[in-house]
Amino acid sequence: MLSRVADNLYWIARYIERAETTARLLEVGARNALMPNIGGGYRNEWESILRASGTAEGFAEKYGDMVQRNVESYLFFDRENPSSIAFCIERARENGRIVRTALTTQVWDALNTAFQEVQDMQRTERSHLPLSTLTDWTTRTTALIRGAMLATQLRNDGYDFINLGHYLERADNTARLLDVKYYVLLPQVEMVGSGLDNYQWTTLLRAMSAYRAFSWAYGGEVTPHKIAHFFILNHESPRALISSVDGAATHLDRLARGYGKSSEPQTKVRGLVAELAEVQMDDIFEEGLHEFLGRMIHGFSDLSNAIHSAYLAGEMK
Amino acid sequence: MRKPVTPDFFNEMFDGASIRPPYQGIENWTNDMPNELRSLKQSEAEALFRRIGITFAVYGEGGDPDRLIPFDMFPRVFTSDEWRKLERGVKQRARALNAFLADVYGRGEIVRAGRIPARLVYQNKAFEKSVCGFKPPRGVYSHIVGIDLVRTGRDEFFVLEDNCRTPSGVSYMLENREIMMRMFPQLFQQNRIAPVESYPRLLKRTLASVAPHKCASEPTVVILTPGHFNSAYYEHSFLADMMGIDLVEGQDLFVEGDFVWMRTTQGPKRVDVIYRRLDDDFIDPLCFRPDSMLGVPGLMNVYRSGGVTIASAPGAGVADDKAIYTFVPEMIRFYLGEEPILNNVTTWQCAKDDECKYVLENLPELVVKEVHGSGGYGMLVGPKSTREQIAAFADKIRENPDNYIAQPTLALSTCPTFVQEGVAPRHVDLRPYCLVGESVELVPGGLTRVALNDGSLVVNSSQGGGVKDTWVLAE
Numbered sequence: 060m061l062s063r064v065a066d067n068l069y070w071i072a073r074y075i076e077r078a079e080t081t082a083r084l085l086e087v088g089a090r091n092a093l094m095p096n097i098g099g100g101y102r103n104e105w106e107s108i109l110r111a112s113g114t115a116e117g118f119a120e121k122y123g124d125m126v127q128r129n130v131e132s133y134l135f136f137d138r139e140n141p142s143s144i145a146f147c148i149e150r151a152r153e154n155g156r157i158v159r160t161a162l163t164t165q166v167w168d169a170l171n172t173a174f175q176e177v178q179d180m181q182r183t184e185r186s187h188l189p190l191s192t193l194t195d196w197t198t199r200t201t202a203l204i205r206g207a208m209l210a211t212q213l214r215n216d217g218y219d220f221i222n223l224g225h226y227l228e229r230a231d232n233t234a235r236l237l238d239v240k241y242y243v244l245l246p247q248v249e250m251v252g253s254g255l256d257n258y259q260w261t262t263l264l265r266a267m268s269a270y271r272a273f274s275w276a277y278g279g280e281v282t283p284h285k286i287a288h289f290f291i292l293n294h295e296s297p298r299a300l301i302s303s304v305d306g307a308a309t310h311l312d313r314l315a316r317g318y319g320k321s322s323e324p325q326t327k328v329r330g331l332v333a334e335l336a337e338v339q340m341d342d343i344f345e346e347g348l349h350e351f352l353g354r355m356i357h358g359f360s361d362l363s364n365a366i367h368s369a370y371l372a373g374e375m376k
Numbered sequence: 377m378r379k380p381v382t383p384d385f386f387n388e389m390f391d392g393a394s395i396r397p398p399y400q401g402i403e404n405w406t407n408d409m410p411n412e413l414r415s416l417k418q419s420e421a422e423a424l425f426r427r428i429g430i431t432f433a434v435y436g437e438g439g440d441p442d443r444l445i446p447f448d449m450f451p452r453v454f455t456s457d458e459w460r461k462l463e464r465g466v467k468q469r470a471r472a473l474n475a476f477l478a479d480v481y482g483r484g485e486i487v488r489a490g491r492i493p494a495r496l497v498y499q500n501k502a503f504e505k506s507v508c509g510f511k512p513p514r515g516v517y518s519h520i521v522g523i524d525l526v527r528t529g530r531d532e533f534f535v536l537e538d539n540c541r542t543p544s545g546v547s548y549m550l551e552n553r554e555i556m557m558r559m560f561p562q563l564f565q566q567n568r569i570a571p572v573e574s575y576p577r578l579l580k581r582t583l584a585s586v587a588p589h590k591c592a593s594e595p596t597v598v599i600l601t602p603g604h605f606n607s608a609y610y611e612h613s614f615l616a617d618m619m620g621i622d623l624v625e626g627q628d629l630f631v632e633g634d635f636v637w638m639r640t641t642q643g644p645k646r647v648d649v650i651y652r653r654l655d656d657d658f659i660d661p662l663c664f665r666p667d668s669m670l671g672v673p674g675l676m677n678v679y680r681s682g683g684v685t686i687a688s689a690p691g692a693g694v695a696d697d698k699a700i701y702t703f704v705p706e707m708i709r710f711y712l713g714e715e716p717i718l719n720n721v722t723t724w725q726c727a728k729d730d731e732c733k734y735v736l737e738n739l740p741e742l743v744v745k746e747v748h749g750s751g752g753y754g755m756l757v758g759p760k761s762t763r764e765q766i767a768a769f770a771d772k773i774r775e776n777p778d779n780y781i782a783q784p785t786l787a788l789s790t791c792p793t794f795v796q797e798g799v800a801p802r803h804v805d806l807r808p809y810c811l812v813g814e815s816v817e818l819v820p821g822g823l824t825r826v827a828l829n830d831g832s833l834v835v836n837s838s839q840g841g842g843v844k845d846t847w848v849l850a851e
Contacts, residue, residue, distance in 0.1 A: 063627065063628050065641045153604075157603075171427070314641075318641070
């Protein structure tokens with residue numbers, strides 16, 4: 060397969076995953092804005108939302124005031140923000156157009172329809188588009204695209220590149236989300252059941268659409284320890300780092316097998332798999348959650364670079 | 377031949393009050409279709425087109441890059457007898473044009489024999505001296521020849537122009553048929569319509585048949601596109617998909633040693649045949665335009681040493697130039713020893729003083745085109761223009777006469793077409809796509825373009841034209 064085609068497939072999946080994460084963040088922000096603040100007024104969580112999406116600086120420069128409408132504009136509509144939903148959908152569709160022949164009709168249809176609908180929304184009066192409409196549309200659309208990929212794409216090397224993009228973006232997003240909130244999960248501030256910071260944890264769970272899943276998996280009280288475990292080491296959690304890394308490893312193995320040639324990214328991903336299989340939550344807290352997550356984020360970007368130079372750059376080998 | 381002042385157009389469906397044979401099978405179909413159903417079907421067709429992403433971007437017009445070419449559901453029909461004649465004529469022309477190219481990049485017999493002025497060939501902008509003396513595999517230069525035809529009477533067909541480089545539009549021929557079959561299956565059960573779906577397979581076979589001698593195994597064929605911003609990008613990806621070959625951009629290819637390679641996830645892979653959909657100027661920055669990012673540096677060296685086949689061959693454009701067009705009947709006699717089956721339209725060359733004088737005196741009745749123009753841009757349709765437009769155009773001709781040719785305003789045939797008020801005759805042309813490789817092939821069909829505006833003679837999609845499905849009835 061052409062390297063450029065593989066590269067585009069990989070990025071389509073990354074953009075779709077990123078759009079979904081952004082939508083979840085917006086949902087959480089809106090929910091938090093409904094929570095009364097202890098000091099009077101309402102909590103302003105928009106800043107941490109923007110920090111989690113890694114776009115706080117760009118926002119401040121362009122919009123200044125951290126109010127919901129601006130954040131919505133920035134995270135949904137702003138085409139200059141590489142994490143905005145409009146940007147991600149547009150890019151995914153553009154990449155899809157470039158590699159039209161590598162996509163099934165159904166996937167292309169889903170991408171193209173999503174693009175047309177974003178364009179319609181851009182032209183719609185904003186008062187007709189409450190935030191919940193925007194976020195519901197996004198999660199539904201990304202699920203549709205991802206579903207079409209899973210259901211209809213040929214299980215060839217292109218499929219592996221799509222999934223690599225998906226898993227890497229997901230791993231990176233989970234790690235970053237956790238990192239923004241890492242301090243609420245530290246054992247020192249553990250105030251179980253106090254209600255004071257409980258909402259911070261539930262925020263995290265909601266952001267990863269895992270609020271109910273968590274209760275099913277653990278039961279009992281919500282504790283930082285459990286939450287961190289759920290998002291890092293629990294195989295059952297679809298957004299846990301270990302699940303994403305395992306997924307990436309599976310597809311890198313498939314590629315290596317299909318091409319009859321082991322690869323550098325395969326080596327790297329196995330390192331990550333091994334570490335996550337071995338490590339215990341206590342070790343992570345001992346190392347420092349922030350330090351651990353930083354190391355993971357670095358590891359993912361290292362892996363992504365290795366995939367790029369092994370397969371996507373089309374270098375002479 | 378005197379041209380009537382108000383031309384009497386040949387109607388392809390009606391002969392007075394009676395229906396001509398090819399259209400008898402669809403008379404009931406149109407008569408029985410209520411208006412609501414028609415508009416329902418029309419929007420269904422549009423949705424299908426938009427869904428498969430077949431769109432057309434018009435250069436320089438801005439606006440929606442994903443504009444659809446209007447599709448008219450009323451088919452254009454030929455009998456098998458009519459088609460047989462067209463087929464022989466088109467194939468004859470394609471053979472002659474290739475023979476001409478092989479000749480002018482070789483010994484130049486036709487010029488030596490005084491049949492074509494040397495200046496028109498060797499001073500031609502499209503003449504590519506870097507390929508002189510090099511003979512491409514099977515001596516084929518133009519592998520896909522698009523011949524633009526118009527009809528003016530029962531047995532009168534004229535060739536408007538030849539396209540020897542990269543004629544586009546064949547994806548519409550295929551998609552129009554798909555959509556018609558999907559929407560009106562009963563029409564295809566009641567009429568015996570020759571299928572066109574073998575085109576991609578024939579195209580691939582044609583391209584594989586001209587692989588270089590150095591290619592020892594199954595040749596790797598690719599389509600080279602300028603990229604997804606190109607107006608014909610849909611067609612490029614569609615053809616690649618139908619043929620099951622890679623669609624590459626310049627950046628995907630590189631030259632190493634004696635061959636061209638593409639960058640794949642498994643390392644470099646050798647490429648044997650490149651069906652390029654970009655102009656000569658852009659294919660190799662080392663040989664042509666140094667500022668072009670679209671091509672592949674060093675490609676021409678590999679080509680000239682027989683490491684890769686480029687289709688169409690660089691330099692093939694010299695055969696479809698509007699100034700050379702006049703001499704195609706001469707080529708047919710010279711190379712094939714046959715009489716032309718399809719006629720040329722009388723053409724006046726403004727480069728010649730006496731002809732230019734005639735053109736300037738008769739502008740209101742003529743169609744004037746740029747020698748190198750295409751897409752219906754920069755042309756004057758005399759009978760449809762105002763006095764001011766004609767005067768302005770006359771100045772342009774006087775300024776640079778070499779740049780223009782003129783033809784009589786042809787009485788283009790009409791075909792019934794769905795319009796706002798129902799069904800009305802609209803002018804049509806036809807472009808069949810002839811494949812030249814090991815053998816010369818033509819699928820029974822082509823692209824019918826229709827001028828949707830009442831009275832308009834310009835069928836180009838960039839100028840308000842639409843497309844129709846083209847049927848050839850099986851015997």
